Structures are given as C-alpha cells and as structure tokens.
Amino acid sequence: MTLKIPVVRNILEANERLAEDNRRIFREAGLLVINLMSGPGAGKTSLLERTIEALQPEIRIGVIEGDIQSSYDAERISQKGVQVVQLNTGGACHLDSNMIKSSLDALDLDTLDLLVVENVGNLVCPAEFNVGEDMKAMILSVPEGDDKPLKYPLMFQESRALLINKIDLLPYVNCDVGKIRERALQLNANLEIFEISCRTGEGLDGWADWLRQQVSAREAGGDGAET
Ligand SMILES: Nc1nc2c(ncn2[C@@H]2O[C@H](COP(=O)(O)OP(=O)(O)OP(=O)(O)O)[C@@H](O)[C@H]2O)c(=O)[nH]1
Ligand SMILES: [Mg+2]
Numbered sequence: 001m002t003l004k005i006p007v008v009r010n011i012l013e014a015n016e017r018l019a020e021d022n023r024r025i026f027r028e029a030g031l032l033v034i035n036l037m038s039g040p041g042a043g044k045t046s047l048l049e050r051t052i053e054a055l056q057p058e059i060r061i062g063v064i065e066g067d068i069q070s071s072y073d074a075e076r077i078s079q080k081g082v083q084v085v086q087l088n089t090g091g092a093c094h095l096d097s098n099m100i101k102s103s104l105d106a107l108d109l110d111t112l113d114l115l116v117v118e119n120v121g122n123l124v125c126p127a128e129f130n131v132g133e134d135m136k137a138m139i140l141s142v143p144e145g146d147d148k149p150l151k152y153p154l155m156f157q158e159s160r161a162l163l164i165n166k167i168d169l170l171p172y173v174n175c176d177v178g179k180i181r182e183r184a185l186q187l188n189a190n191l192e193i194f195e196i197s198c199r200t201g202e203g204l205d206g207w208a209d210w211l212r213q214q215v216s217a218r219e220a221g222g223d224g225a226e227t
Contacts, residue, residue, distance in 0.1 A: 015129055018097035022104075022132025029109035031062075032218040033117065035095075035131055037155055038139035039148075040121030043165040045073045046198035047139060047207075048116060052080040054208040055114075059215055062112040064103050066095040066120045073118065083107050094125035097132060113215050123148065127155040134218065135160035142166050142175040149183035156184045161192040163207065168197040 026033045036044050045065075052061050062083040065074040074086035085106040087099050095117065109115070117133065119126040127136070138159040140148055143166060149156050156162065162184055164177055177195060184191055192210060196203035 012128070015097050018101060019130040019132040022097055022100055025104060025109070026115070026132055026134070029112070030219065031109060031112045031115050032215050033115045033133045035117045035119060035126070035133035035136045036139070037119045037123075037126040037136060037159070038121060038141070039123040039144060042121070042139040042141040042144065043163075043198050044118045044121070044139060045076055047163060047165065047196075048077060048118060049080060050198050050201065050204055051116075051208065051211065052077070052082055054204060055211065056080070056082065059113045059212065060111060062107050062109070062115045064095075064100065064107075064115065064117045066099070066118055068092070068120060083112065089120060093120055093122045094129050095119050095131055096129050100131040113219070114211070123152045123155060127158045135214075137161040137163065139163045139165050140180060142169055142177065143173045145174070146176045146179040146183070149180065149187055153187050156187045156191065159188070159191060161194065161210070164193065164195045165198060167195050167202060168200050 036047070038044050048063055055061060063077045065077060065084060065086045066089065067073060067086070068089050068091060070088070071086040074084045077084040085103045087095060087103050089095065089099065100117065107115070117131060136159045138155050140162065142164065164180055167177070170177070181193055184193065194203055194207045194210070196207060
C-alpha cells in the first residue's frame, strides 16, 4: 500500500515529460491540438465527421484515433479524405504521451492546422493523462444522464469545452440539460458549452465557429488555447 503512491506518481511524471516533448513538436508545427474525450459511444467519431465536413478545406484537420482494438473509427474518418492514424492500446483505457509520440511519424504535421486526438471511450482515465494537447474537450450525450458531472467530475474539470450531444433524443430520455449545465459549471466555470446533435446538425455551427476562433488564435501565435 505504501508503494502505491510513488509508483502512480512516477507514471504520471514520466507521462508529463513526454507530453512536453509532444507539445514542443506541435508548437513548432504551429497547429492546435485537441484531446477529445467521452464515455463509449457518446459521439466522438460522429462529431469529428461533422466537424471535418464543416471546416475542410478551410481548416486542414488531422486525426489520431485511439481505441482498445480495431481500425473501425479510422476507416470512418479516412472516408472524409483527411490524414488519420489509428492507435490500438491493446487493453489500456486511455491514450498516453508515448503512444501519441509513436503515431506522429505517420502524419505530416506541417500541412495541418488542427489535430484532434480521439481518446479511448471512457469517462474516467483519459482525463488523467495529458498528451501534449492545447486543450481537452469532452462530449456527454443526453442518454447518459444529467448526473454524470456529479459522478465523474474530473473530465469536466479538465475540459475547456463540453459538447452535450444527441439532443435530438431529449423527448425520449430522462435528462435535464439545464442540470448538466449547472453541475458542469459548478465544477469548471470556464467551460464552453455547446448543445448539439450530430444526427440533425443542430448546434454544430456554434461549435465550428468557436473552433475557427481557436485555430486563428493559435496561428496568430497567441495562447488562444489553454491546457
Ligand atoms: N440519435 C443520435 N445518435 C447519435 C448522435 N451522435 C452519434 N450518434 C450515434 O451514436 C453511436 C455512437 O457514435 P460514435 O460517433 O461512434 O461514438 P464514439 O464516441 O466515437 O464511440 P467510441 O469510439 O466507441 O467510444 C452511433 O450509432 C451514432 O450514429 C446524435 O447526435 N443523435
Ligand atoms: Mg469513436
């Protein structure tokens, strides 16, 4: 038991050092990097498909897909004609800096404006590991319930943006979006919140505009994006 704390700290410190290396590479390439997280099936890949449709070719997007197994999501994204690489964690429930570093040779970073890392579907572990991103963003879909900020606070605390997805399902599920907003903002008053449906497209214009602003801020050399 006494050994557990130092071991965990060592893992996080080693990850943080590699995250710094990645951050340097991303800064040199002048691109904005977003670490996209959610529980399984909340809509990460669907959001990426919609975002690419909205922003390509104005903003050149690359994607790193993280999954325990399969290349299914990378195949979906490659159909949109953007650079994509699939990482398989082989069981691990999150991506870490070392995995991200190992995937960078497969991408031509200098030709990108925005790199999105789709993390492994999990509402807990991905929030604990930086991978060198400028910011984390998360999705909560309404069928998951409005209690999630109370039960899984860390991801809400770590994220810069919260996308409340699948609002087309609100008539059929027991979920109060007002409660999600209130509970999430109590954890993190700086959260940018978007109510969206990747199915109908509702709310996605606001998200695309916000992303444009974040990419422009990065290109202007500012810190429009914080970790
Ligand atoms: N009704 C509805 N369904 C959606 C919406 N967005 C995504 N879905 C569906 O939800 C399911 C999961 O979507 P994905 O985009 O694969 O979710 P994901 O977060 O990438 O899933 P993992 O990578 O497995 O964690 C799919 O069947 C989507 O079609 C939405 O806004 N409304
Ligand atoms: Mg996915």
